[in-house]
Amino acid sequence: MEHLDSIWNLNEKQLKISGFNPFKVSCLDGLVREDIWKRSVIVAESGFMKAIKKYQEGHPLSVFVGYSPGKPHLGYLIMNRLLRSFKNDLGSDLVLGINVGESMQTHNKSLEETLQANELVEKVLLGNNGENLTRIYDMPSLNEDSVQQNYERIYSKVSRELSPSDFKKTMGWDDKTSLSQYESICRAISGMLYSGMVDNDSSSVNFTDIKHLPFVRLSKIVAKKLGIKEPSFLITRILPSLTNEEVRMSSTGGDATLYLFEGEEELNKYLKVKSGGRAKEEQKLYGGNPSLCLALKIATPIIQSEETNKIVYECTAGMRDSCRDCKRVMANYIKKEMDEL
Numbered sequence: 001m002e003h004l005d006s007i008w009n010l011n012e013k014q015l016k017i018s019g020f021n022p023f024k025v026s027c028l029d030g031l032v033r034e035d036i037w038k039r040s041v042i043v044a045e046s047g048f049m050k051a052i053k054k055y056q057e058g059h060p061l062s063v064f065v066g067y068s069p070g071k072p073h074l075g076y077l078i079m080n081r082l083l084r085s086f087k088n089d090l091g092s093d094l095v096l097g098i099n100v101g102e103s104m105q106t107h108n109k110s111l112e113e114t115l116q117a118n119e120l121v122e123k124v125l126l127g128n129n130g131e132n133l134t135r136i137y138d139m140p141s142l143n144e145d146s147v148q149q150n151y152e153r154i155y156s157k158v159s160r161e162l163s164p165s166d167f168k169k170t171m172g173w174d175d176k177t178s179l180s181q182y183e184s185i186c187r188a189i190s191g192m193l194y195s196g197m198v199d200n201d202s203s204s205v206n207f208t209d210i211k212h213l214p215f216v217r218l219s220k221i222v223a224k225k226l227g228i229k230e231p232s233f234l235i236t237r238i239l240p241s242l243t244n245e246e247v248r249m250s251s252t253g254g255d256a257t258l259y260l261f262e263g264e265e266e267l268n269k270y271l272k273v274k275s276g277g278r279a280k281e282e283q284k285l286y287g288g289n290p291s292l293c294l295a296l297k298i299a300t301p302i303i304q305s306e307e308t309n310k311i312v313y314e315c316t317a318g319m320r321d322s323c324r325d326c327k328r329v330m331a332n333y334i335k336k337e338m339d340e341l
Contacts, residue, residue: 007043007237011210018213019220020044020235027052034085038305040237041078046216047232051203060202061090062195064231065125066097066188069118070107074258075239075250076124077337078301079207083125086205093132093202096122097191101138102184111139124260124341136191154197155190161225162186162218170214170221189219192231204231209238211248239301242273245294258298260338267331273298275323276315287318288326295327303333 008015008022023042027049055061063086065079086092104114126133136151137143143151159182167173167182192215195204208216216233223230238248241256249257258266276292290296290312300308311330313319320326 007210011043014210014213015044015235018046018216020046020233021049023048023234031056032085032089034081034089035304035306036078036081036085036301039301039303039308041082041301042234043210043237044235045233046235047230048205048234051205051232054203055090060093060199061086062093062095062199062202062204064095064097064192064195064204064206066099066191067121068099068103068106069114069121070103071117072121072124072260073249074260074298074302074334074338075248076121076260077341078236078239080125080127080341082207084127084129087126087129087132092205093134093195094126095134095136095191095194095204096125097136097138097188099138100142127341134194136194138187150198151190151194154193155187157226158190158193158222159183159186161222162189166218166221170217185215185218188215189222192219193223193228196229196231200229203229206231206233207236208233209236209248211238237301240294240297242269242294242298245297249298258334260341267335270295270298270331270334271324271327273327275327280321283320283322284318288315288320288323290315293323295323295330299330299334302337303330307333 021044023045025037025042028037031052051061063083065083083094087094098118100111100114100118103109103117104111107114107117109117134147135143136147140148140152162185164182167177167185171185173181192204192206195202206219220230239250241247241249241252242258243252243256247256255269258269273295274293275295276289278286278288293315296308296311296315299311311326315326
């Protein structure tokens with residue numbers, strides 16, 4: 001099974017350039033109850049340890065999550081557990097950056113259809129707990145007046161301070177890059193900085209993954225130029241697609257993505273995922289190879305850590321006749337977690 005240390009080692013240079021350190025779950029001892037933190041989900045942190053220390057000193061803590069409303073998939077279940085922990089265990093406020101316009105274009109949907117899709121996404125992300133929540137839409141007419149005023153003020157400062165050379169150096173863009181891409185990044189960074197700039201006493205946490213490190217660097221550049229506190233970041237490992245562990249499930253779709261609320265046929269997709277098994281007789285003698293098992297890499301962030309440990313033990317001990325039996329066990333665990341929604 002892929003360990004977080006190996007993920008860190010593969011990306012160590014880029015993570016260190018962006019100011020990250022390996023994540024230590026021990027920093028949350030006594031603060032959180034959710035098992036999700038033990039499931040090899042978080043790879044690295046930047047400023048998070050300081051934010052937690054400030055929280056322990058009595059300062060507020062807020063969380064920013066940006067997304068485009070679409071069809072909820074398995075990755076949303078991981079974020080649900082993380083956000084639930086922040087809200088229930090740490091009493092955090094949440095800020096949602098909702099890219100409605102982008103989603104309409106991507107999915108060829110109307111505004112009404114996209115807002116309906118967002119209702120479902122929010123239900124998945126937050127459950128029934130929508131308290132202490134700020135929504136920032138990329139369509140100004142959808143924002144509350146006070147939110148829009150604060151957001152436009154922040155966006156104005158961010159777009160003024162980020163120069164074309166910043167984008168060229170960090171993103172690799174050139175003079176042919178469309179203006180809309182610059183605007184999109186500035187708005188995303190404005191959302192990351194929102195809580196800390198509206199409330200100077202608040203610490204802000206942002207979730208992202210390895211592929212979004214350039215956004216992180218730009219947010220730090222603009223925070224330094226503005227003379228404000230940098231937001232903190234948690235880097236999550238990607239949830240791989242059902243067909244290629246190098247590709248994010250959220251960027252694939254079709255048979256490579258396991259969607260929520262779609263019935264038993266979705267779990268049947270999972271039973272076809274690549275495993276780390278051997279021929280039947282060798283399996284009994286030597287056990288399976290969890291490090292090669294894509295099915296396990298998908299299941300580990302989803303199911304309880306003690307259940308994952310049991311599966312790995314039974315796999316390596318050759319206690320199951322086939323990988324399909326093991327995948328069926330993991331599929332049932334995943335279904336159980338999905339049913340909790």
